[in-house]
Amino acid sequence: MIKAVLSGDMPRSSVLALVLGLILVCLALAPFLFPGVRTVDTAARICVFIVLVASYDLLLGYGGIVSFAHTMFFGIGAYGVALALTHMGRGFDAILVGAAAGALLAAVLAFVIGLFSLRVRAIFFAMITLAVASAVAVLVSQLSGLTGGEDGLTFKTPRALGPAFKFGDELFGVKLNGKLLSYYVVFIGSLVLFLLMLRVVNSPFGRVLQAIRENDFRAEAIGYRVVYYRVAATCLSAAVAALAGSLYAIWLRYVGPDTTLSMEIMIDILLMVVIGGMGTMYGAVIGATLLVLAQNYLQNLMGVAGSLVEGVPVLPQLLDADRWLLWLGVLFILSVYFFPTGVVGRLRRG
Amino acid sequence: MTSPILATEGLTVRFGGHVAVDAVSCAFHTGELTAIVGPNGAGKTTYFNLISGQIPASAGRVLLRGRDISGQSVSQRTRAGIGRAFQLTNLFPNLSVFENVRLVVQSKAGQGMNLWSMASRHAELTEAAEAILTRVRLIGNRDQTVSELSHGNQRKLEVALLIALDPAVYMFDEPTAGMSVDEAPVVLDLIAELKEQRDRTILLVEHKMDVIRTLADRIIVLHNGALAADGDPATVMASDVVQEAYMGRELEDV
Structure with a gap:
């Protein structure tokens, strides 16, 4: 059962299994174990970043593709939900439309960038993503009529996800309100997305990505059209990053350049994936938790x-x-020095 | 005689002013093992690169089953039936021996774009990969990481990947280079086995004359990128051009 849920990708280290289990329990019960605005906010941020970092790991750790546009995709998802909720009213339909549109736009954009640059060399892709991401960040801050510019957008989520909505008294001293529901939307959404990505990296497709990372020349010579796989991985990773952004927007009820698009977040993602361990998926869980x-x-x-x-x-x-x-x-610096393969790599080596 | 499965017509590549392969026209038939010989720098590996598509030709065409494939990418040619083992070992170093072979089997099964099923659950791919490992006597190293493998075993795995691909046209580029006297026969026996099947076309770049004598149905000689001789082994080896341009030097080496 557990093996099927984890797509056969077991932690392969008892310490790692223990740590992952602990993180899962803490996040699943965060509002009850650590009641408080700030702690629950931290837990939600960890959930979102696990998905964001895992989607980046799919690209960097499995595909060996360096991208600097991951926050852009994250932002597209967040702004998608924000704009839909602003213009369509505070319904769940708006969330769905916003998230779907964000994920689709992210995938299309990734497709275009990938098709133009991944044909040539992977390093080209890194440079182009940097340029496009900077351009989009400037665009978002300039188009203040639409995006709220540097101030960002504050919007209303469905009533059922707000603190004013009560569906019971108290459970273990925790108010049963919409904020609690909102946390669980984020938690379950993140869990499902993470497990989906675990599925993908353990699929035949995921194995091809690893092969391409290892030796793209030979991957091509055994019949895999490398550019297709790279572009597909980029699109998938972008769509998942956008969905993570959507979850973040639902939780914060605010989007702005600093929370979703900034280069600082991009650097955070890189740190998390390196500290956790590239090409492991579980590294995203550890890295995001530690750094947040x-x-x-x-x-x-x-x-x-x-x-x-x-x-x-x-x-x-x-x-x-x-x-x-x-x-x-x-x-x-210490963690990179002592754990060059990340925390997960170190734990698996025993 | 049947129409050739693979043919090159005036195949040429220039690097700057240097002509590495010079208008080579040659046809290869199913069931035939052709040894390609020539001194170092004669253009043997470059000729291979042109056929399998790693380098685009400056002029000329490559035909597979009569169809021009000169414009196709390496992976397209591979799927069409041209498989290649490399002179310098070219594997997936941080994956297991098994996974290296499984990836080839998976490519052949067209499962690469499957994003949903679990790779480890494809029993048919696992079995096929294990059967190949048994054939090349690497099953004992199944779960070892390739980078930890001895040079000889890496060479064996290089050949195993090609056998797993089982293309219509096999291209071996010095398959036994750097292998010990004990290890080389495993690979040579595999090539002999393939030849006995008589339904595959084999191109073999090889320096060792004894190997060529026992395996080759036909020898072509490249010299300065051009086709210098082509024919059955006895005739080619006896010809003046080979004696002067190639055999003399090779024999001294041996």
Whole structure:
């Protein structure tokens, strides 16, 4: 049963299985285990980023294709839902239309970019994605009539997903309202998308992608039309990234360039996929969880640590909460140095 | 005589001013094993590259079953029936031995664009791949990563991938290069077996004269990119052009 759900791709390490199980339980029960606006928000962000990073892993880890346009696809999905909800009213139909349109547009755009650049060399694709992504980011901030420009768009999601909607009293001290439902839409949506991608990477198609990553010359010589597979992987990855963006928009009820399109998010995705372990899918779970937690709580942790060592020279300055980015950088360098194959690669080696 | 399965007509490639393959016209028939010989730099591998499509020709045509395939990509030609094993081992280094062969079987079964089923659940592909591994005596290394394999076994796997593809036209580019005396016979026996089937066309680039003597039905000699001799082994080996341009030097090497 579990094997079928995971498409036969078992964690292959008891520690990894344990960690993944723990993350799954924590995310599944986040509103009950960690009640609080900020904690549930962090959990939702982790869910969305797991899907986003997994879709990037499909491209980079399995296909060996470097893209800098992943946040663009993420943004297309988010803006799709935002615009649909703004113009069609706050219904579920608007969400469906927005998400579908976003995913379709992302796939079409990926198809066009891929067909033009992946024929030549994979490095060409990286450069073109960078250019297109920058152009789209500028476009979104300039077309303020449509996209709200730098301010972004605030919109209303269906009533059933808002805090004002109550469908019961309390369960274990947690208010049964639309915000809770909204979290579960994000959680279940992310879980389904992740399992779908796990399915894809373990399909015959996924194996061809690995072959192309390993040796595209030989993949072609055993009869696989490499450019088709690369383009297909790019489209699929773009569509899933857009759906992740849609989920994020539903959760935040806001979209803006900083939350979906910025280069910083692109770098976060790269860090997550490298820290977690490329070409493993599970690496996305570990990487996204670690990095989102670090981004949200490292500052607090350091504040506490700083106050503990008060009076000791130098240390309090080093551990000052404002230095958290420095420590995040140090953690990143250390993890790449000690786990060149990512956390998952290291755990699987035992 | 039946019409040739594979033919090249005035096949030429120029790199800058250098003519690497010079107007080679030659036809190959089903069931025939042709050895292609010539000194280093004679254009043997380049000729192979032109036929399998890795390099576009500057002039001339490649015909498969009478159809011009000069404009087709490598993968199109592979699916049409031209398979190739490479001189420098060219595998998927971080995948298992089994997965390397399975990928070829899967390509042949046209399953590559299947996004839904689980690759490991395709019993027919698994069985076919394992049968190939047994044939090339690599079944004991089934789950080893290719990069950990010995050179000799990598060469065997290189041949295994071609056998898994089972094309109408087999192209071997020095299949035993760098193999030990114990290992080479496995590969040579496989090629002899294929030849005995008499329903495949085999092109073999080879330096070892004893191998050519035992296997070849026909020898063509390339010299400076041009076709210098073509005929049955005894005649070609005795011809002046071979004695002077090629055999003399080769024999000294041996």
